[in-house]
Amino acid sequence: MLRTIANTLSSGSLPTRAFSRTTLSAGKPVAQITSRAYGRLCSIFYQLDKPDASPESLDYYTSQAKKAGGRILEPMCGTGRYLVPIAEEGYNITGFDASREMLQKCRKRCVETGTNPSLSVASFETFLTKHQFSLVFIPTSSFSLLTTLEKVSRSLKVIRKCLEPQGRFIFEVDTLTSRDQPEMNWRNRSVRLDNHSKINLHSASVFSPVSRIQRTFCNYKLKVNGKTIAEENEYLDVRLYQPGELLPLLTEHRFKVLNQLAPYSKEQPIAGAETLLYECQRND
Numbered sequence: 001m002l003r004t005i006a007n008t009l010s011s012g013s014l015p016t017r018a019f020s021r022t023t024l025s026a027g028k029p030v031a032q033i034t035s036r037a038y039g040r041l042c043s044i045f046y047q048l049d050k051p052d053a054s055p056e057s058l059d060y061y062t063s064q065a066k067k068a069g070g071r072i073l074e075p076m077c078g079t080g081r082y083l084v085p086i087a088e089e090g091y092n093i094t095g096f097d098a099s100r101e102m103l104q105k106c107r108k109r110c111v112e113t114g115t116n117p118s119l120s121v122a123s124f125e126t127f128l129t130k131h132q133f134s135l136v137f138i139p140t141s142s143f144s145l146l147t148t149l150e151k152v153s154r155s156l157k158v159i160r161k162c163l164e165p166q167g168r169f170i171f172e173v174d175t176l177t178s179r180d181q182p183e184m185n186w187r188n189r190s191v192r193l194d195n196h197s198k199i200n201l202h203s204a205s206v207f208s209p210v211s212r213i214q215r216t217f218c219n220y221k222l223k224v225n226g227k228t229i230a231e232e233n234e235y236l237d238v239r240l241y242q243p244g245e246l247l248p249l250l251t252e253h254r255f256k257v258l259n260q261l262a263p264y265s266k267e268q269p270i271a272g273a274e275t276l277l278y279e280c281q282r283n284d
Contacts (some may be wrong), residue, residue: 041220048191053081070134076142080106081238087115098123138171156253163282178274180205231265256267256283
């Protein structure tokens with residue numbers, strides 16, 4: 001299977017399926033096999049594996065919220081690692097995410113912390129609001145999940161429309177430096193739910209140098225007392241960028257790029273950085 005996947009790279013295409021029910025289940029039926037991205041098992045694993053934002057990144061985005069001083073929007077907010085702590089600081093923040101399961105985790109966090117931000121299951125294509133925002137931010141390179149020029153352009157149009165005049169747009173993307181090695185290495189990780197159950201993650205990534213998309217294949221298995229009772233298969237595409245590559249597109253969509261930096265300091269060189277952070281302003 002790995003040889004088949006590797007052979008697709010030269011054409012610039014990426015395999016749409018690296019898994020099958022037979023190979024994953026060893027010929028035995030497993031309950032609740034799904035292929036939806038960011039499904040139930042993925043959202044549980046994500047929350048347990050990455051429950052909190054790093055202090056450095058959260059401090060940065062909280063400081064940006066303070067500077068903005070108005071309504072804040074976090075598209076692709078996921079389980080609320082940034083949204084909920086910022087809401088706890090008293091900021092008026094709105095969030096949306098296309099994954100119902102991820103947003104359920106976010107809502108649970110809001111209940112636990114006594115916060116009540118506006119949340120909706122939506123994508124850039126379906127998000128609706130009557131408000132304008134002084135700050136729109138997309139942390140942790142979620143913007144790289146928009147893998148085509150058309151998706152990026154549509155999203156930038158929505159973001160600009162959502163911003164107040166002179167409003168700020170801050171986002172992160174992964175760079176080519178972060179790509180995996182050409183050979184596809186499988187990794188195993190797990191998170192424990194309690195003494196009797198855990199979720200195992202079996203994953204590997206493959207990068208296309210033509211499309212600059214890195215595809216990660218994920219197999220999640222929920223095990224209770226050693227028995228697999230649920231399973232999810234998905235793949236996740238991420239677009240990798242070179243420094244400066246997004247500057248013409250941002251200018252085209254009437255954003256003024258204030259800074260392009262390696263998170264979260266202007267003093268760090270962007271050459272060789274695995275992540276880039278863009279600080280932009282709506283250019284009226």
